[in-house]
């Protein structure tokens with residue numbers, strides 16, 4: 001039997017194509033079934049009309065959405081100044097924890113204590129304690145602003161997590177890289193800055209993206225100490241209109257930002273997995 | 278006076294003695310090959326010479342000066358001794374050119390512009406002229422290893438150490454890397470290399486040392502060590518290695 005290798009798909013390719021179509025058909029069928037069930041069954045529930053009225057009210061949504069978007073600018077603003085501060089502080093703490101020089105021993109201890117404390121306390125508690133506590137010391141304007149101290153609470157908490165991620169990135173750089181750099185006569189500091197850190201940071205970009213997404217959501221916690229950001233604004237509308245739809249609107253605005261970001265982080269993660277084979 | 282001198286060097290990892298009193302003399306311009314089974318301690322000897330591993334006992338003299346004194350600043354010594362590893366260890370986030378320039382810039386304070394002509398010339402000499410701006414993962418194993426050699430040479434070391442630098446290469450790429458070593462030998466570089474390439478050791482070495490269990494069991498010129506080994510252990514090793 002002779003077969004021309006270049007003409008037409010091989011037996012295996014044919015089989016795989018067939019399998020692929022089979023999977024797609026099954027997935028499509030089951031998706032349609034689930035969606036239809038939801039559409040048909042949910043409205044049959046006894047409380048549906050009331051839920052629809054108070055959570056999915058189109059009129060309320062249209063009316064409140066622009067204001068919610070407006071309030072979301074505050075979230076973006078707090079995010080925009082917190083994120084760089086977190087990156088810098090997180091990196092400094094990671095470096096402090098990995099330092100070997102005995103003179104910097106206190107720094108190492110401090111770094112360890114810092115990460116333990118701020119990873120161990122719920123974010124909302126930190127926000128309360130710092131956000132109410134520090135202005136309570138009798139600071140005057142503008143230094144009693146909840147924006148400052150609320151942001152600080154976020155920065156401290158997130159730096160603790162980000163520092164740990166940087167540390168795992170530093171560990172992930174193979175020790176032979178350090179040996180190669182040292183063997184050329186570089187100092188420990190130069191090895192860290194020029195060889196280890198650039199690779200470490202690249203290795204943890206996807207994980208840090210996920211931290212950014214979490215931060216974007218946690219900015220809302222500041223609403224508990226004052227700033228009228230989107231969550232607080234939705235709450236105001238809820239009381240005003242006696243309707244929960246503004247919360248749904250807020251959720252939609254968050255998703256518009258976080259879904260693409262999450263997809264992108266996953267894409268980066270998958271790409272890195274592939275590169276490492 | 279010899280260029281490099283190891284006297285009774287002892288290295289332990291925990292309670293495992295990996296170098297058990299190594300004595301080794303390397304004269305200026307000599308090429309010394311370390312042979313021996315895997316685990317004999319060849320890599321460790323090289324890493325000790327470059328101060329990547331502290332030694333427990335003995336001394337290592339470079340130009341007659343003990344470089345193994347505890348507390349001595351290792352950077353200045355490492356800048357004088359280059360090492361090339363089996364696994365290349367190029368920095369993956371830098372181009373070949375930046376890999377080579379990093380140490381001269383940081384350690385010697387030279388600028389890119391100053392370095393460029395001389396480094397371009399080296400890339401050319403090693404057959405890498407069109408590879409300068411490639412990243413390591415765009416290079417073949419043989420090219421990567423030659424870049425690693427250029428990187429070490431760019432510091433203008435007085436001694437070069439090579440740790441089985443062809444072991445990770447496809448057989449057809451081994452030759453291009455060994456040719457580079459012959460070239461260095463001609464230029465009078467002092468070299469110590471751990472190798473499994475017995476043919477190369479016989480052809481190029483001035484002295485061959487056979488290591489076993491952290492000791493130099495036998496050493497001598499290649500003709501003597503390969504053709505008339507005096508120790509049973511050497512004979513047995515060679516019988517297996519040359520099969």
Ligand SMILES: Nc1ncnc2c1ncn2[C@@H]1O[C@H](COP(=O)(O)OP(=O)(O)O)[C@@H](O)[C@H]1O
Nearest residue numbers: 290295313314315316317318319320321322471
């Ligand atoms: N960092 C280390 N920690 C513990 N043991 C080591 C370390 N490096 C090497 N060894 C051990 O030392 C012995 C000699 O290793 P090595 O010098 O790499 O031998 P060779 O290069 O001749 O194969 C081996 O048994 C190895 O397991």
Ligand SMILES: [Mg+2]
Nearest residue numbers: 319320440441
């Ligand atoms: Mg080895």
